[in-house]
Amino acid sequence: MRTGLAIPPGPELPPAPAEPALVIRDLTVTWGERPALISVDAAFPAGRLSAIIGPNGAGKSTLLKAVLGMVRPLSGRITVAGIPVARARDRIAYVPQRASVDWDFPVRVADVVEMGLWRRLGLLRRAGPAERARVAACLDRVGMAELAGRQIGRLSGGQQQRVFLARALVQEAELILLDEPFAGVDAATERAVIGVLKDLRAEGRTVIVVHHDLATVRDYFDHVLLLNRCSVAEGPVAQAFTADALQQTYGGRLPAAYLGQIGLGGQ
Amino acid sequence: MTGLADALMLGAGWNAALVTIGAALLGGAAGAVGSFLFLRGRALISDAIAHATLPGVGLAFLIMAGLGGDGRNLAGLMAGAAATALLGVLAVEAIGRRTRLTEDAAIGAALSVFFGAGLVILTVIQSLPAGRQAGLEGFLLGATAGMLLHEALIVAIGGAMAVAAVWALRRPMILAAFDPGFATATGWPVRRVDLAMLAVVLAITVIGLKIVGLVLIVALLIIPPAAARFWTERAVGMAAIAGALGAAAGWVGTAISATAPALPTGPIIVLTCAALFAVSLLVAPQRGALAALVRHRLMRRRVLQRQGLLAMARGVPAADPAARAVLRGEGLIDAAGQATAAGRAAAARLMRDEARRALLRRLRPDHPALQSDDGLTPIDALLATDEIADLDRRLMRGAGS
Structure with a gap:
């Protein structure tokens, strides 16, 4: 098991390339007449771990879905490494929220991971020994190699999360998006997942996480976007993740004692 | 019992052998296609498709007879059936997408309206001098007794093409059913995959009209996949098992009905399917009762x-x-x-x-x-x-x- 918490974030990272990995300009998404995101601008640096933070209904998942082409924005431009996102689908990997999947579906763990290769294999090419080896390597990386033959519903929540992370790994994408990967998982899974994410960063990949646990933001992430339908603050965690910005994001509902607990008191 | 053994071994005559092989191919293709429909949670849309074929059959007969041709030409009737079935699917899709109605409501509405229209057209045909011997009511419950070689060939070729299409589309269909968000995110056109799946279902329905009839074709699309789910934890394996069960039901059901000419083929095939389902439900090793x-x-x-x-x-x-x-x-x-x-x-x-x-x-x-x-x-x-x-x-x- 990797112990990701032991890897300190920060100064030894190489400087981020000048061009951000993901740029969002003036993104507006509405559900019927109700705006979910209003003119959001954001630029996520390449080779960094970024968090999207905000209260329930702030549009965090909607932002990911817009990037992934799952919802059609009313307006806005999204580019991945300078390329319009519609032409960059093969550069993006995605780990969905656990609730979005039918767990009684007849697939085994290794089949789910293989799905990450299907786009490249196309309709007809069979998965050969090279593909199977890559699937096995990615399962091993998240500590799930022994359960490769298990039906997907017979796993714990944390194990399911790791399988979906392995599916994203097998895609070997430059940009990896995760929707609440730490929601409802055990501590061992949280350690394993953050360890893998930090390894991905060390390989120069860009990781963007919709995150709900304010207490771990400073340990896990380099860059943060505080979102509540509009972009409230964005930047390196040290500058953007402040008590003031959090109170704006959460509508002043965070108790001062809580902010003190997560190291943001006295401001 | 020798009659049944003969029929099973294709020894009950040229015509019966043709029908048996055709029914087995149809059952196999329907089971394989139906598996993906079942996994997508849209099994019932096949019932709307099947019932929406009836007005097309009637209209095609009227047009062909009106133009002075043989109103009973199977290819022509199938083309008509496909045309109105397509209208039926598009109606269900449009209602589901443009309104807040759920798909089951849309299916119920389309199914009954198209079937009602079809019955009206059939009644009109019955009152025409040319219509008495049209035998169109055979499309309701299947009529295989007088099947011709070229008709059996249409079933065989159509079934093989449907299986090939299912094989080619297996990955996007599995993704669309299991995790449509991921499918979209990795660039699969989920909506077009769904439409392609429905097109294959439509093709199966149309080529199955002559053998099991439109009322019961839905059974061949739903029961074998439901039975196959008891035996496997993999989607492709499930489609293969459903295909095998459907083919067995087609083969055995046709052989049974060949031993007693008064027995209609479609209902016997469906009852054979149901028997295979009951066995699966009871004795499957992991998921069985x-x-x-x-x-x-x-x-x-x-x-x-x-x-x-x-x-x-x-x-x-x-x-x-x-x-x-x-x-x-x-x-x-x-x-x-x-x-x-x-x-x-x-x-x-x-x-x-x-x-x-x-x-x-x-x-x-x-x-x-x-x-x-x-x-x-x-x-x-x-x-x-x-x-x-x-x-x-x-x-x-x-x-x-």
């Missing part, structure tokens, strides 16, 4: 035995008579309810196991063995021998002090 019952009984037995032994260790008889019956059955108590030597040994083993588990929980609450422990299996099965020895040493010391 009997396996579940056996697992439940074994589990109950283990729980009761544990209760009984814990009571015995406390020196009282088990409160639950079922627990006493289990202990008696295992020879752990005698007829008077007194613990036997084997019973006392088993109770001692259980108490040692409980003590080890409690100690492990106190010393190493994060031990992986405790994660996978179910509280019934002896904990020593999950521990290394040196770990057990260490626990036992500590227990001995604890008892000594």
